Amino acid sequence: MRNLVKISLLDNSIMTLNLEAKKILLRKIPHGLFICGVRDEDKNEVNGFTASWVTQGSFNPPLVVMAVRAEGSSHEIIKSTNKFSLNVLKNDQKDLAAVFFKPQKALGGRFESVEFNLGELGLPILVDSVGGVECKVVGSVIHGDHTVFVGEVQSAYLNNDVDSLNLSSTGWNYGG
Secondary structure, X not given: OOOEEEEEOOOOOEEEEEHHHHHHHHHOOOOEOEEEEEEEOOOOEEEEEEEOXXXXXXXXXXXXXXXXXXXXXXXXXXXXXXXEEEEEOEOOOHHHHXXXXXXXXXXXXXXXXXXXXXXXXXXXXXXXXXXXEEEEEEEEEEEOOEEEEEEEEEEEEEOOOOOEOEHHHXXXXXXX
């Protein structure tokens, strides 16, 4: 069989992973598309990226869980400030998601193309979106090429109660 890889487990046993099946199945997990906003308080610069590995983690307290690529500049800002915002995009905002998805050479610039306000925690909340939340990091797991941040929702802003953008509707793939 092709596309198979041997994996050594902690107990020294070996399993075989079908890489093609893994890729297809993991890409079937439904994801929304969000703009994560951060603010470097020392430089007073906002930055952000398109996040898709996001889910609600708890009702009480209200928690969201988000995986962030460890190599990104926003990752370091989240680590140093322990804060981030999540903006829920409207179902017709694929082009905006693309602006924040593309790699950038330096910090900043992405929020210049969109109107936003700073929320109570000083984080960017998009004006033209479903809305956004500001979160305080209450936990994290560093493993693999992403860090999983757990954020407790501190403030919430609803702009438009409409359908939100999801990854499957864009034709894009991230993951697998």
